[in-house]
Amino acid sequence: MLWDAQLLWDGLIYVPTDSKKIVIRVFLTPGCVQNSAFQAALSESHILQPYVVEYLTVDILKNGSYKWTSEDLVTWLLTSHIHFIITHVNQGQQSWQSWMRWDFEQLRIQLQRLKYHNGFPNGENVDCPIFLQNKYEYIKALPDLTNNTLKIEINEENKYDLNSIKRYV
């Protein structure tokens, strides 16, 4: 990948500097299930102009000298003509989210910035609870079809309403 991370701190440019080429930026995980289908789709698409596809994987986030934030990730995607996220953004929580220590609420807010950017997901799809793996959101939407579930918000004081838990149990 030729892209220089420093670009992000040189002025938050929201269009690629080389506008002669279509810049497509893709975020994925190593071994991403959708990658082979995405590659096949790229080769079958009608891209008539010169283009460049840049990939950002979890390895780069993890192993680089710069500590990426969720804001950096979304800014990197926004600094393209077309963005793609072809993985669940949480994927491998155990294996990489723990390393990144990103606040998922912050990530969810950052992803809102993709709403009006060309690519996938955008628009209302950035709120898709399956894409986000925001499990309580879809459980709440389907009370008759899911197991009865109590949502417990993790709080700074480590104080929980045990009465509501007792009522649930």
Added chain:
Amino acid sequence: MPYSTNREFNHFCKDIDQIEDKLGLANRRYHHIMPYIMLQSRMINPKEVKVVCINGKAQYIAYNANNSGRAISKKPHLELFAFAERAIAELSARCVGAITNGLVRVDIFQAKSGEYKVNEFESLEASYSSTNRDITNDAIVFRFNVAFWTFHINNSLTNLSNSNTIK
């Protein structure tokens, strides 16, 4: 645990004291990372069946090597498949922005009452290899995924062309 896979923070608690202990652990481990955890009753039958759906239609049951418990459905799985399709249709209707026109895998339990229950949905990272390693099934889903991404790439190119960003 939301925002996670692979049974992250999956604990069986026998009483309220154990739940309280785990809440403390969750607080230490996930505070400022995960906004919440979920408490659910344990299924007596732990068997979970993963139904692969494309564009809202159930196709087959995905392979799952680590699964024990009593079978919850028999071929041709009509009732199970109808349930998976209903779950996707209702999610689509009730949840603005839900991406249900692509690959969605519906993971299903059976409650003591016999009712099916959705355990979770997966999409972009859903493993979809079929139970009997039927490469025809796998190939159909692969081609569907290619068509899904081709649509989104072409659609984005059209939008880009209309916006005149590229000279």
